[in-house]
Amino acid sequence: MQNLILLEDEIVLRQELAEFLTDTGYQVDAAASLAEFQRIYDPAVHRIAVIDLTLPDGDGMVLIRQLRQQGHKLGIVVLTARRTTPDKIAGLDEGADYYLTKTADLDELAATLTALRRRLGEPEATGRWVLEMAPRRLQPPGFQAIALSQQDVTVLSTLMAEPGKIISRQEIVHALGEDFMVYDQRRLDTQMRRLRRKAEQATGLALPVNTARNAGYRFYAEAEIRD
Numbered sequence: 007m008q009n010l011i012l013l014e015d016e017i018v019l020r021q022e023l024a025e026f027l028t029d030t031g032y033q034v035d036a037a038a039s040l041a042e043f044q045r046i047y048d049p050a051v052h053r054i055a056v057i058d059l060t061l062p063d064g065d066g067m068v069l070i071r072q073l074r075q076q077g078h079k080l081g082i083v084v085l086t087a088r089r090t091t092p093d094k095i096a097g098l099d100e101g102a103d104y105y106l107t108k109t110a111d112l113d114e115l116a117a118t119l120t121a122l123r124r125r126l127g128e129p130e131a132t133g134r135w136v137l138e139m140a141p142r143r144l145q146p147p148g149f150q151a152i153a154l155s156q157q158d159v160t161v162l163s164t165l166m167a168e169p170g171k172i173i174s175r176q177e178i179v180h181a182l183g184e185d186f187m188v189y190d191q192r193r194l195d196t197q198m199r200r201l202r203r204k205a206e207q208a209t210g211l212a213l214p215v216n217t218a219r220n221a222g223y224r225f226y227a228e229a230e231i232r233d
Contacts, residue, residue: 008206009032011036012024012055013036013043013066015039015062030116031212032119032206049080079126081123083104083106085108086105087107093105117216135229135230136229137163137230138232139231140233144158144162157182161182166230170225172218173222173224178194201215
């Protein structure tokens with residue numbers, strides 16, 4: 007499980023992000039201030055940081071600059087309310103790998119972290135992912151099979167039937183036997199987070215599913231479905 011440090015001073019948002027990131031498969035340490043971040047951060051443990059900029063005891067931009075000057079090989083994602091182009095340019099110039107505003111949805115954050123892990127050289131599975139329908143298992147290349155629920159199987163079979171193609175939320179919900187007009191979209195988001203977490207915990211690898219914001223999901227690896 008990947009270790010991540012989160013810096014966010016708003017308590018409700020910090021709790022929501024920590025819960026989401028934990029569900030996505032990260033081991034999360036959360037800080038509410040620059041001082042707390044400095045106490046918690048361990049370069050030997052934390053590979054990724056999600057950092058807010060406007061903090062009660064200073065500016066997160068200064069922290070990013072210090073981390074880069076000290077030579078820490080840390081993947082940094084800024085998540086902030088500052089949304090102007092000059093703010094974004096400044097954040098990237100100071101050393102952030104990605105710059106997101108707080109209008110971004112959680113799936114966009116998850117996809118950004120996956121992209122960052124690839125940039126950092128995190129291992130990725132190469133080869134075919136096999137979904138076994140009857141025994142309800144997902145076989146990642148090079149790893150033991152992962153046990154799945156029936157809903158997991160339904161979602162994955164819908165995505166893996168057409169790898170590389172964006173499958174709409176409506177198609178997935180229909181495959182689940184639900185009425186899209188009354189279906190709570192948060193249930194699907196939770197389903198995808200749990201699937202990602204299962205793959206992460208079982209293999210240390212990211213499930214090869216991209217989020218298409220406000221559209222659906224795409225299984226981007228080689229896939230096979232067996233009865």
